[in-house]
Amino acid sequence: MERILVVDDEIHVVRLLKKFLTSKTYDVYTATSGQEALQKIKEVNPHIVLLDILMPGMGGLDTLKEIKKINSEIPVIMATAIVDEELAKRAMQLGAEDYITKPLDLNYLENCVLVKMIQLLD
Amino acid sequence: MQPMPKYKNITGVITWLVAIVTAMVIIISPLAFFFHSYQNLSAMMETEAEINAERLTHIISSNPDYWEFEDIRLTEYLQNRPKSGIAERRRIVNKKNIIVSEDADALHSPLIMRSAEIMDSGVVAGRLEIYRSLRPLLKQTGLVFLLILPLGLGIFFILRILPINSLMLAETALINTNKDMETINNLLHGKILECRRIEEELYKLNEELEARVAERTLQLSTEIDEHKQTEEALRNSEKKYRLLTEKMFDIVFVMNLDLRTTYVSPSIKAQLGFTPEERLAQDVHEQITPESLAVVLDVLAKEQELEQQGDVDPERNIAIEVEYYHKDGSTRWVENIMSWLRDDRGVAIGIHGVARDITERRQAETALQKSEKKYRELVDFLPISLYEMDIQGNIISGNPEIFRTFGYVQDDLKHDLNSFRMLISAQDLGRAIENMKGIITGEKTEGTEYTGIRKDGSTFPFLNIAGPIMSGDKPVGLRGAIIDLSKQKQAERELQNVREMLLQSEKLAAIGRLSAGVAHEILNPVNIISMELQILQDMESLSPDVQEELNVCMGQISRIVTITENLKMFSRVQGKKMIVANINNVIDYVLGLHATQLKIEEIKTEVHYRPDLPEIVMDREKIEEVILNMISNAMASMEGKEKKILRITTDKEILPGDRDQLVIMIADTGTGIKSEDMSKIFDPFYTTKEPGKGTGLGLSISYGIIHDHDGLIHVENNEWGGASFYIKLPIKTDMNEKLSQE
Numbered sequence: 001m002e003r004i005l006v007v008d009d010e011i012h013v014v015r016l017l018k019k020f021l022t023s024k025t026y027d028v029y030t031a032t033s034g035q036e037a038l039q040k041i042k043e044v045n046p047h048i049v050l051l052d053i054l055m056p057g058m059g060g061l062d063t064l065k066e067i068k069k070i071n072s073e074i075p076v077i078m079a080t081a082i083v084d085e086e087l088a089k090r091a092m093q094l095g096a097e098d099y100i101t102k103p104l105d106l107n108y109l110e111n112c113v114l115v116k117m118i119q120l121l122d
Numbered sequence: 123m124q125p126m127p128k129y130k131n132i133t134g135v136i137t138w139l140v141a142i143v144t145a146m147v148i149i150i151s152p153l154a155f156f157f158h159s160y161q162n163l164s165a166m167m168e169t170e171a172e173i174n175a176e177r178l179t180h181i182i183s184s185n186p187d188y189w190e191f192e193d194i195r196l197t198e199y200l201q202n203r204p205k206s207g208i209a210e211r212r213r214i215v216n217k218k219n220i221i222v223s224e225d226a227d228a229l230h231s232p233l234i235m236r237s238a239e240i241m242d243s244g245v246v247a248g249r250l251e252i253y254r255s256l257r258p259l260l261k262q263t264g265l266v267f268l269l270i271l272p273l274g275l276g277i278f279f280i281l282r283i284l285p286i287n288s289l290m291l292a293e294t295a296l297i298n299t300n301k302d303m304e305t306i307n308n309l310l311h312g313k314i315l316e317c318r319r320i321e322e323e324l325y326k327l328n329e330e331l332e333a334r335v336a337e338r339t340l341q342l343s344t345e346i347d348e349h350k351q352t353e354e355a356l357r358n359s360e361k362k363y364r365l366l367t368e369k370m371f372d373i374v375f376v377m378n379l380d381l382r383t384t385y386v387s388p389s390i391k392a393q394l395g396f397t398p399e400e401r402l403a404q405d406v407h408e409q410i411t412p413e414s415l416a417v418v419l420d421v422l423a424k425e426q427e428l429e430q431q432g433d434v435d436p437e438r439n440i441a442i443e444v445e446y447y448h449k450d451g452s453t454r455w456v457e458n459i460m461s462w463l464r465d466d467r468g469v470a471i472g473i474h475g476v477a478r479d480i481t482e483r484r485q486a487e488t489a490l491q492k493s494e495k496k497y498r499e500l501v502d503f504l505p506i507s508l509y510e511m512d513i514q515g516n517i518i519s520g521n522p523e524i525f526r527t528f529g530y531v532q533d534d535l536k537h538d539l540n541s542f543r544m545l546i547s548a549q550d551l552g553r554a555i556e557n558m559k560g561i562i563t564g565e566k567t568e569g570t571e572y573t574g575i576r577k578d579g580s581t582f583p584f585l586n587i588a589g590p591i592m593s594g595d596k597p598v599g600l601r602g603a604i605i606d607l608s609k610q611k612q613a614e615r616e617l618q619n620v621r622e623m624l625l626q627s628e629k630l631a632a633i634g635r636l637s638a639g640v641a642h643e644i645l646n647p648v649n650i651i652s653m654e655l656q657i658l659q660d661m662e663s664l665s666p667d668v669q670e671e672l673n674v675c676m677g678q679i680s681r682i683v684t685i686t687e688n689l690k691m692f693s694r695v696q697g698k699k700m701i702v703a704n705i706n707n708v709i710d711y712v713l714g715l716h717a718t719q720l721k722i723e724e725i726k727t728e729v730h731y732r733p734d735l736p737e738i739v740m741d742r743e744k745i746e747e748v749i750l751n752m753i754s755n756a757m758a759s760m761e762g763k764e765k766k767i768l769r770i771t772t773d774k775e776i777l778p779g780d781r782d783q784l785v786i787m788i789a790d791t792g793t794g795i796k797s798e799d800m801s802k803i804f805d806p807f808y809t810t811k812e813p814g815k816g817t818g819l820g821l822s823i824s825y826g827i828i829h830d831h832d833g834l835i836h837v838e839n840n841e842w843g844g845a846s847f848y849i850k851l852p853i854k855t856d857m858n859e860k861l862s863q864e
Contacts (some may be wrong), residue, residue: 103652
């Protein structure tokens with residue numbers, strides 16, 4: 001089973017994504033802060049990380065840098081509010097694989113994840 | 123002198139001469155013709171008669187006795203004549219004048235007859251007579267006369283008119299010359315008269331002069347006697363005075379009537395530098411300046427006149443201020459107190475007086491005058507209106523500025539401009555009068571604002587600062603200054619406008635900051651709801667009804683997202699992508715995007731691009747958004763209208779100081795903007811569209827974008843019933859030139 005780590009400070013977002021991705025047969029792990037995310041990565045070594053940019057405490061961009069330090073190979077998809085596309089572009093410069101905008105289009109998200117997985121398998 | 127009769131005479135003579143010539147031509151020609159033709163005819167007839175007579179002679183000789191009875195043969199013969207077509211009568215007459223034979227055509231009188239004798243062996247046997255009518259000849263003559271008549275008349279006119287014309291020309295020239303001559307003559311005559319008059323006058327004057335000279339000579343001889351006497355008296359008086367005056371500081375002097383100094387006290391040395399001896403040798407011209415001398419002479423002349431009237435105090439003093447020369451070349455002002463010096467009979471024989479140096483006083487006076495003049499000039503020069511009026515409010519005086527301010531000239535003071543009431547608007551008048559009363563009673567004021575009325579009726583605001591004019595303890599009037607506030611008020615208004623614009627920008631910026639935060643906060647819950655809905659939608663057990671409702675929910679979610687996106691634009695965190703572009707291309711591109719929609723909504727477009735517009739630095743995407751906004755608004759406002767025309771023009775406005783700008787007009791034929799909406803139209807969330815049709819952010823975003831480009835956007839209602847939006851963008855062509863707000 002492909003492991004996905006979902007990181008978002010909104011508990012409902014985390015819950016819904018887990019529900020959705022589980023239904024699409026992924027193995028979903030969750031974290032609600034940057035610190036927790038880093039810990040989870042070390043624990044489960046996910047195939048893909050879905051990371052929210054705006055989080056209290058350690059923000060998405062900082063978390064991204066730290067993830068890249070732990071394992072630069074893990075693809076990180078950034079989730080950002082539609083009004084913050086500029087931030088997402090900066091994240092891309094910092095090594096993020098891709099970005100999706102909130103409100104999330106779940107179908108798009110699924111396609112996005114699927115494509116990354118296929119690339120990983122190659 | 124009168125040329126007319128001569129002229130008429132000549133005309134008459136010419137007329138007569140020409141008439142005679144003409145008559146001769148007219149009469150002589152037909153006559154000549156007649157005589158010539160008559161001669162011809164008669165000769166011809168004679169010849170014919172002779173020839174025929176010869177022939178007849180032959181016939182007769184063959185039958186000498188009975189030829190007279192052979193009338194048939196003879197008639198035949200007579201008939202047998204050349205066919206000339208001319209009517210003739212021929213008859214043969216015997217010796218006894220009896221017609222033997224006759225052949226006759228009808229003939230009209232008058233007749234001409236020619237005959238030849240018929241001989242029989244040398245003896246006259248009879249006569250052959252040939253008659254013809256003269257009428258054809260007369261007719262021809264008549265014809266010739268008729269032909270010659272116009273020729274004759276022509277000759278008459280030419281011969282008559284040509285000389286008369288030249289005569290008239292000569293006449294006119296002559297008349298003109300004559301007139302000139304006459305004028306000159308008159309002038310000369312006048313001069314001669316004048317000369318004679320002058321001569322007479324001269325003669326008279328000469329006589330008078332001689333009389334006067336004689337009179338004067340007599341007078342002089344008496345005067346010389348008198349003079350000797352007065353000099354004698356004067357010398358006596360002098361002796362008395364000398365003792366008195368030697369020790370005085372003031373100059374004491376005595377002069378005779380010729381203004382020759384006959385005595386002067388030694389104090390002159392201290393005051394004017396001259397010794398008394400020097401003084402006595404001086405003429406009056408060497409003592410005082412020409413200006414002063416004129417004054418002195420004038421005063422003395424008047425005094426002498428009074429003297430002659432007699433009705434005055436003989437001991438009276440005359441005070442004159444005189445400018446004397448000092449020995450060092452400078453001048454001194456001296457006050458002279460003089461009185462007449464009289465002989466025993468009381469007749470004035472000279473002047474004596476006391477003189478005191480008043481140069482210092484005079485200098486102080488001059489200085490005062492100068493200072494007053496300077497002050498006056500200063501007042502005239504001041505750009506502040508100054509005035510004085512009496513206690514009734516009548517204007518007494520004012521400096522040029524106050525007249526300029528109120529549009530009057532100084533002279534108006536003498537005519538219609540009298541009261542201050544004319545210069546203050548009616549509604550301010552009561553207040554002004556109250557304030558005046560206060561000022562006169564000593565109230566202090568900081569100045570009061572009034573509305574002034576100019577001569578032409580226009581009004582303007584001014585500030586009046588006034589104080590009382592006191593005469594002793596009593597106020598006698600008001601004196602004040604007026605400052606025209608129109609420029610200041612204008613500046614205040616402009617400032618107010620700038621403030622309002624600034625407020626609008628600040629308002630938008632504040633809303634921008636607020637909305638950026640709000641956008642984030644809203645997006646989070648929306649995100650969750652959106653995901654919930656998507657998960658719900660994925661459920662297979664849902665009925666189509668529920669599916670439909672969920673779709674509606676998803677639709678509303680996208681609406682919220684659009685609103686938050688628009689809100690976000692206020693914060694304008696996005697970077698600018700400045701490029702150089704032509705505004706015409708930008709508009710063309712946006713119009714292209716809307717082409718189909720415009721067609722569907724049956725909107726006609728009238729686009730006028732100014733072709734030579736420079737490319738300017740802009741955030742092309744943002745400007746496209748503004749144009750798009752404008753077009754969308756225009757389209758929405760024309761919905762349901764019968765006439766739908768979208769007009770777009772681009773132009774360049776030339777402004778001084780390198781501030782040229784592009785002007786884009788986007789006009790519709792929609793409903794226009796109500797005046798109460800005008801001020802709010804660029805406010806965020808302000809919309810006239812139905813709920814759900816617009817966010818009310820389009821125009822405020824456009825406002826922000828144009829503002830970021832240092833441009834201006836404003837709206838007016840137009841002649842077609844709709845609204846016209848004007849966008850003005852500064853012409854900046856240098857990419858490195860920074861826009862104001864980064």
